[in-house]
Amino acid sequence: MSLVLGIETSCDETGAGLVADGVLLGDGLASSADEHARFGGVVPEVAARAHVSAVVPMVRMAVERAGVSLSDVDAVAVTAGPGLSPALHVGVAAAKAYATALGVPLHGVHHLAGHAAVDVLEHGPLPERCVALIVSGGHTSLLSMGDLARDPVVHLGDTVDDAAGEAFDKVARLLGLPYPGGPAISKAALEGDPHAVAFPRPMTGPRDAPFGFSFSGLKTAVARHVEATHDAGRALAVPDVAASFQQAVVDVLVRKAVRACREQESDTLLMVGGVAANRALREGMETACAGAGITLRVPVPRLCTDNGAMIAALGDLLVRADVPPAGLASTAVPSVE
Ligand code: KG4
Ligand code: ZN
Known part of the structure; x- marks a missing residue:
């Protein structure tokens, strides 16, 4: 069984989640929505700064809630795209740092596939x-x-x-x-x-x-x-x-x-x-x-909106399917189809 850390920073939510074998063990979620309200829409630079502040605390929160240690993590998954470019870069950089420090594989994943993967946690495998x-x-x-x-x-x-x-x-x-x-x-x-x-x-x-x-x-x-x-x-x-x-x-x-x-x-x-x-x-x-x-x-x-659990859920599917990780070649792709 592998423990997968998922990191999501594609828009205004900073999410981290821990999933093992289709089971969500813990997650952490912060939002910068309030900071964008006065601009009438999400401002990429503001979102990116908020991710820089929140990403480590959210990973810590997920780890604490899961009752595991960070060193138990076997793989890291991060949203590569689609999303706001400056916001995505923060998550990708953080994920590379975690994967490198832990010496584990890194998967850059598709945000929309993550939205679908989260349902596996609740309702089991998809057809x-x-x-x-x-x-x-x-x-x-x-x-x-x-x-x-x-x-x-x-x-x-x-x-x-x-x-x-x-x-x-x-x-x-x-x-x-x-x-x-x-x-x-x-x-x-x-x-x-x-x-x-x-x-x-x-x-x-x-x-x-x-x-x-x-x-x-x-x-x-x-x-x-x-x-x-x-x-x-x-x-x-x-x-x-x-x-x-x-x-x-x-x-x-x-x-x-x-x-x-x-x-x-x-x-x-x-x-x-x-x-x-x-x-x-x-x-x-x-x-x-x-x-x-x-x-x-x-x-x-709670799982319908952007969160870290969905990226961990997708990472868990990749790990279980033995998909080769892109590792440090993973990069943010803001406009991926
Ligand atoms: O997935 P989400 O939380 O975040 C982003 O898109 O970033 O979606 C937020 C959107 C908002 O536009 C909000 O007005 C809408 O979902 N929403 C709803 C309801 N609850 C949230 N729209 C219609 N009916 C609802 N009950
Ligand atoms: Zn989304």
């Missing part, structure tokens, strides 16, 4: 192939996944503009709701009618990319509705707008994810990312998957 929907503040992608240790991640489609979580955050601001917008919108939507406002379902036309997404037009439609309501001197029905916007996002994600499973002949859909915590999305996806004979796998919300 030979599956479709993954990654919906967060940074990504909205439909992926075809094979053997996570050996096969490349295949992008079926991605957003051409805003990520789904970003759309929730921007629409929340338009509605005067707090950041992060996702939880605020889903709470407001509980009191609203999802059919109150007919917002568009972007990229669902016959000529659109079947698995592509676009959410900036939907945000503009909400902005227009807010403006028109104010111009008409009427009060904005925030719960109705929140529920109608949320329903439009859910409809698009559900429709495309189920279609991708059908086309890929996949009987399993994996849904991860911060937006996967959305109750309407989970319920809509559950119902659609049940109707189509698809098994839906969604990790607990």
Whole structure:
């Protein structure tokens, strides 16, 4: 049995995790989200500085929580990309230092494959192939996944503009709701009618990319509705707008994810990312998957977002599959497909 240390620094979360044979032993997670809030988005340089401060404490926290000693670590895995370049370099440099000092192999791994690998910790091995929907503040992608240790991640489609979580955050601001917008919108939507406002379902036309997404037009439609309501001197029905916007996002994600499973002949859909915590999305996806004979796998919300456990989980799969480590040749690849 090998003990794998995973390090994640691709965006604003500094994560460390320890996994052995598909079991999460301990992890540590710090976020610099508060430091970016006033800029309205993640600032790479600010994120990188925060990683420099947090990476060693998070590794220590993971080690303490796991009840092991750092010298027990048999391999190190680190997110190589995709992600913010300055942020990735911090994790890669730290991982090289740990691997060198410990005299153990180092694997540079794919962040999106890590999002899928984390589910193995909770629900056991994945089938030979599956479709993954990654919906967060940074990504909205439909992926075809094979053997996570050996096969490349295949992008079926991605957003051409805003990520789904970003759309929730921007629409929340338009509605005067707090950041992060996702939880605020889903709470407001509980009191609203999802059919109150007919917002568009972007990229669902016959000529659109079947698995592509676009959410900036939907945000503009909400902005227009807010403006028109104010111009008409009427009060904005925030719960109705929140529920109608949320329903439009859910409809698009559900429709495309189920279609991708059908086309890929996949009987399993994996849904991860911060937006996967959305109750309407989970319920809509559950119902659609049940109707189509698809098994839906969604990790607990804590593991759905960026964390170190997911990188340790993927490193553990690589170690168990005897994949040769890149070692000190590992490098940050910010825009890897
Ligand atoms: O994966 P994540 O924690 O981090 C990054 O993308 O870095 O995702 C955060 C995103 C935010 O945009 C947030 O508004 C959204 O996930 N989110 C939600 C919900 N909870 C978080 N969106 C919709 N409904 C939710 N309940
Ligand atoms: Zn991520």
